[in-house]
Amino acid sequence: MPHGLSKSRLMMFRQCPKRLWLYAHRRDVQEFSEETETRFQIGFQVGALAQTLHPNGILIDTADAAEALEWTQQALNAHPDRPLFEAAFARNDVLVRADVVLPEDGGYRLREVKASTSVKPEHYPDGAIQAWVVQGSMALTGVEIAHVDNTFVYPGGGDYRGLLKTQALDVDLVDLLSQVPAWIAQARATLAGPEPDIAPGDHCTTPYECPFQHHCKADEVPPDYPLNCLPRLQGQRFTDLVEQGITDVRAIPSDYPLTRRQAWVARVIQSGQAERDPEAARRLQSFGYPRYYLDFETFQVAVPLWPGTRPYQQLPVQWSCHVETAGQALRHAQFIAAGLDDPRRAFAEQLLATVGETGPVFVYNRSFEVGRLQELAQSNPDLAPGLMALIGRVVDLKTLTEQFYCHPAMKGRWSLKAVLPTVAPELAYDDLAIGDGAAASEAWQEIYHPETSEARRATLYTELSQYCARDTLALVRLAHFLSAPA
DSSP: OGGGOBHHHHHHHHHOHHHHHHHHHOGGGOOOOHHHHHHHHHHHHHHHHHHHTSTTOEEOOOOOHHHHHHHHHHHHHHOTTSOEEEEEEEETTEEEEEEEEEEETTEEEEEEEESSSSOOTTHHHHHHHHHHHHHTTSOEEEEEEEEEOTTOOOOSTTOOTTSEEEEEOTGGGHHHHHHHHHHHHHHHHHHHSSOOOOOOSGGGTSSSOOTTHHHHTTTOOOOSSBGGGSTTOOHHHHHHHHHTTOOBGGGSOTTSOOOHHHHHHHHHHHHTOOEEOTHHHHHHTTOOSSEEEEEEEEEOOSSOOSTTOOTTOOEEEEEEEEEEOTTSOOEEEEEEOOSSSOOHHHHHHHHHHHHOSSSOEEESSHHHHHHHHHHHHHHOGGGHHHHHHHHTTEEEHHHHHHHHEEOGGGTTOOSHHHHHHHHOGGGOSTTSSOOSHHHHHHHHHHHTSTTOOHHHHHHHHHHHHHHHHHHHHHHHHHHHHHHSOO
């Protein structure tokens, strides 16, 4: 195939011609983020699930393009009444692999499977390319998207009927189908020419994160304190500053109109001096002992694992709690799910036993932990009184930090990872195998993958335990810092 065009490569072209050119000529410089890798894995899971819903289907199980085209034709000839998975089709030297091809009266219905919970704008050109190519080989009765229905509640027993919701695209594709030949011609012209000169912009992350953006931005020398350090600086004010040639917060005039919060961040950055309001200490000193410092770890899956759970539900599987009692040494407790069964009840029971009935429970970003506690109360009615009482004791250290502390190095961010280096740099996560929430979530997904070995699970449990314990120790140190005399 000239220039190796496929649906995915045409979609790259539509996002940014330079992305397609780099994929063809400089694939060695692409860098995938952990979030992108996770998205790929979720897509594979949903695609595999879609196949199980048609048990008599035939999988075209080869990555070789020529072989896939041959096997597809053989399957269509021998079994015209059976669904096909990953069937291969080519037209005008453009190759596509169809997720599901369903036989019905008058031809075949093309079903593209997406891990999203709705049909998104990018799915329409995606479906148009797929349909245009397949139309060259067979009569299409319709084109549809099957996406995850996030209201589906898994009943258990491997019954995933209803997990996927379909939406027909036929009417929406009429105009787009006529544009596909032009996209193909433009993509080939791009590939045959020099590297396109396209500046970085919103297209670097929309609709998908581009793995070449680091390469494209390699020659940029960003300001030390870019304008996005100022919270919610956007629209006309952002444009005004850029048009004045101001790209660094330190260059913003003192009389430039900013919100109170933006002005605070700008003042701290421009002075180079951190600011901590003594009010934070007064508020923290009002809390008694014992004190509990708590953090949850969760993960999400598109295909539910346990009865009573939904797609993409936050599944609590781990907690860490540092317990501080006046005049006594700090004590650490934790829960980490073992085995592959639903751990949520044990999670809640052991948590209630650890935190008791009195004393503040400090977290960072209260809405997250409270949301999980509310869900646990709903699924375990007998534990609900204790869990709801616990919610009433939760104190958000993030809110206190956002109100009363700002450091230049935080660059207008109040995530724990941004705040901690300015408070307790010795607690950096650099020495840990798992250093952030995204990596922790990935580790949990690996733990629950049926092909993960027990030895690998044991390693991941250790790494997750170290990471979550670091998070709650960080909360202790942050509370002590905010409580210290000014």
